[in-house]
Amino acid sequence: MALSDREYRKAFYQALNIQQGRSMSEEDEYERFYVPIYASPNGPAGPDLVAEIINAIDFTTGGSVQLLSGYRGAGKTTELMRLRRKLDPERYVPVYWDVEDYFNTELPIDEGTFLVGLAAGFVDNCEDAGLPQDKLRERLWDFLGRMNVNMEASAGPISAGWGQDGAIHTQVGVGPVALGLRATLRDDESFRAQVRKALESNRAVFRKEIHQFFTDVVADLPGERTPVFIVDSIDHYRGRADTFDQVRESVESLFSVYADELALPGMHVVYTVPIHANPPGWRGQRWPVLNVKVRERDGSDCAEGIELLREVLSRRAPERNLERLLGDQVDRVIRDSGGLFRDLFRLVAGLLLKEGALPVDVVEIESAENRERSNLDVGLSEEHLEILVDVQRTKYLRVPRERSALAWELQARGAMMCYRNGTVNWYGVHPLLEPLVADMNEQS
Incomplete structure (x- = not known):
């Protein structure tokens, strides 16, 4: 039975907003929706950065550190998911961590807290990779104890420190790391102050201990596979208008001043950073994810880029019938996005929420354009x-x-x-x- 207009709108809208109430697995989402936009080395999306990142991992003995930069909404997270899929499962074990689950990205990065967050983020997400979470959790508390850092977590009292007998004494409350340390890292200023003091009082010891934690973690992993730690959403650090400079400078400082700490022993690490971040003296690889080119420098259409994004939308449209919503205005809406997936999906989702017969008329498209234009204009001086x-x-x-x-x-x-x-x-x-x-x- 054919879908009604409302059923079509609803199905299309949900396909554009998978993350808002995920109804399918990541595997199913990839199989159904992914379009190989990097298939052509000189195409409108550029070379296949995932293939190059994997080569850098394969070619590096021991471990590596790489930065993936790009505009927010350009598809970085999608490509990181593809990286997880394409890594050789016999050689590597990927662990994905979204820093936005732990930190307020409107505030400057606190370097010490971020480094502790790396340890907690790895432990919290290693279970998805089939790694021994309980033993790694004990390693985490031991690390905090060696740094003389105590915490009172929402999941129960958790403390660690040196005893008079010279041994580490650790008390752990009930519940996973995520229920305690995650909230503490985000909200507990006294805890952050302890970590800051530990880092500032003796950076060499702090670096030695955080690296020892990851060395022990690698030693605890079953088999001979090497971890690939994917640290996502650092690019979401942008702050508000009054804090933008502070936040940007904190990101650049983290990857410049603490580059040695961020190179974790025995594993490969991929960090996402904002497109505008340019850490002075960064020695590692830096891969840029740009928007898909939908126009040439002279203002004419880039037909290949528009066609790629038409396919991206068609994969999500019920029965791949994109024209049922947009009629002969598909190219116009794609041009409006500038080649950013985020903006394209938001424009189309806004049109799907409108009432009236399909396809939408030009007046409705102009209304959606004006709304998005106003959003972009807010705060521009x-x-x-x-x-x-x-x-x-x-x-x-x-x-x-x-x-x-x-x-x-x-x-x-x-x-x-x-x-x-x-x-x-x-x-x-x-x-x-x-x-x-x-x-x-x-x-x-």
């Missing part, structure tokens, strides 16, 4: 717009040093986009902001 005017004119990002933070903020907000163009990337204004930028250009 005159200085922001001046930078966008220059980017629109030159297709380059060149700003005085005193305005560099404003330019980084524009990238974090998605108001400015970077496209691959052969050997040299070029910058553009988000398509929905172009009318505002054009108006300001005329006024100036």
